[in-house]
Amino acid sequence: MTTVDLYEHFVRRWFESNQQRLSEQDLKGTQGELFRALCDDDFAQHGIKFVQELAVHLYIENGGNPIVEYSLFKDEGNWKETFFGRADKNQLLREAWPLIRSGNQYRFIHKSLLEYCVARAVLVVR
DSSP: OOHHHHHHHHHHHHHHHHHHHHHTSOOOHHHHHHHHHHHHTOHHHHHHHHHHHHHHHHHHHSTTOSEEEOOTTTTTTSHHHHHHSOOHHHHHHHTTSSEEEETTEEEESSHHHHHHHHHHHHHHHO
């Protein structure tokens, strides 16, 4: 087993555990429908793709800074809105992602996880 295998397993289990947690909530309307659709189409895989894309944007758009600040008003229309905005699908995936929020600041639970997501995104693209 390699380090990549360990990260792969950790991230998948993280999303699967949070999928279970979300399934125990009473999600209504559009949010409930989106959650069921994501579950039917491999919720964890959607989550993994979402955090990989965020990690790449942190390196490209945020100068590698692992902490991103998001303001609903200041960041309207820019790359941050894609990940932190109010889109229902992304909001559900945010409920499950391995990031810590402190006020308007977000960061991965550990910098090595950010680096893993970037490396995985680069390897998948090639």
